Amino acid sequence: MRQVDYIIVGCGLAGISFAEKLRANSQSFMVFDNSSQQSSLAAAGLYNPVILKRFTPVWKVKEQLKIALPLYANIEKDLSIKIDYRLRILRRFSSVEEQNLWFTASDKSTLEDFMGLNIVKNTNPLIDAPFGFGEVLQAGRLDTEELIRRYKAFLIKEQWLVSERFDYQNLQILEDQFVYGDLVSKYIVFAEGFGVKQNPFFNDIPLNGTKGEVLTVRIPQLKIDYAVKSSVFIIPLGNDLYTVGSTYNWSDTSNLPTNEAKQELLTKLKSFITSDVEVVNHVAGIRPTVKDRRPLVGRHPKFHNMYMLNGLGTRGVLIGPYVAEQLINHIEFGESLDEEININRFL
Known part of the structure; x- marks a missing residue:
């Protein structure tokens, strides 16, 4: 039998973020992933601190940037890859009214670090932008396809990845541990994305x-x-x-x-x-x-060592590392989860 601290089911942005937190804590784990979920691979990978439809700040964006960017930098260093590309984002204005809304928003304390103060004039003849652009600051693109491909290769090399479907029926739930085949684990974290709809332990989550x-x-x-x-x-x-x-x-x-x-x-x-x-x-x-546009993080109501890390939505590049840190601090150090992300709100 092989003993690990954690089983992680899923190797998208949520699973990778949680694995990185475990590595930082020198804790052992095994990841199960059968590549059935494509949302992280199909993501554009853009991280953007401003909701550009309404000119409002992304939820907890300062906290997310503070956690996410060092995590990706550490992956780049350890795996000798390049995945994080800082990038200007220009929001095309369709009218003078939108220009004025941009300036009004950029004066707010929650947005002043993320919105440029000047209109950027269009100089590209192939772009139709007569009213110019507003510039988003502290933005970038994460190459999610390269991240997942290279991180899985790293896990395989370390013998930390099982590339197969996780069979829920074969999970033995004991009082203080889980047994799956020849693997014994104290905790299990389901980070399956939309695949959780097939998970009998959490399929009632909305x-x-x-x-x-x-x-x-x-x-x-x-x-x-x-x-x-x-x-x-x-x-x-x-x-x-x-x-x-x-x-x-x-x-x-x-x-x-x-x-x-x-x-x-x-x-x-x-x-x-x-x-x-x-x-x-x-x-x-x-x-x-x-439905409330917040992640789903927390403990199963019956099995006290079973957890969910899910619901990253369209902003998983930034949210993934933030909620992974929330969860590991909750499990290992007894810190309270942010109530906005706690699955208890639906249980």
Whole structure:
């Protein structure tokens, strides 16, 4: 029998963030993942401190940035990879009224660190932006595909990953430990994203799936090194490639890309990018979303060493490390969970 401190089910942004917290605490763990959930892989990876539709701050964004950026920097150092790219985000204004709303918002103490004070004039002939842009500060892009691919390879090398479906029926729940095959663990954390809908221990939690689709496009003439937010985001990847996203579908729960979403994204993109566009890739994933737009973190009501880490929604790059720290501090040091994320609010 192999003894570990934790079993983690799921190797997306939530599972990786929690594994990193365990590594920092020198605690042993085993991760189970069968690559069935695609939301982290299909994510654009943009981290942005401002809700650009309403010019309001992202929930707890200062705390999230303080935790997330060092965590990703540590992964880059330990795995000798590059995944965090600081990036300007320019919010395209559609009117003078939007310009005024931007200036009003940027004066607020919660936003002054994240919103530029000057209108950025458009100098690119292929972008239709007669009213210019507002610049978002302290933003960037995390290469989530590279992160997950390389982190799984790291876990395999360390013999910390089992690449198979977790069979809930084979989990033996004892008084103070769990037994799964030849593995014995004190704790188990389910970080499965939308896959939790198949989890008999937490399937009554009100987590919904929101399908998102993104395109990778080639636009050789565009030549921008900043992201633009208008009716959709366009995010530079280098080599004339850009990510365009994202869509929101609350009824389709498949990971299959759709032509309807592709056409929606292209139509919105061409409303402000006046250039030919070549689609080179199209992916989809189901985001784990919650009706109150807050994560789902906490202990099972019956099994006291069983936990959930889920519901990261559309902002998992920043939220993942924050809620992982909340959970490990709750388990190991008895700290109270933020009531806004505690699953007790639904139990």
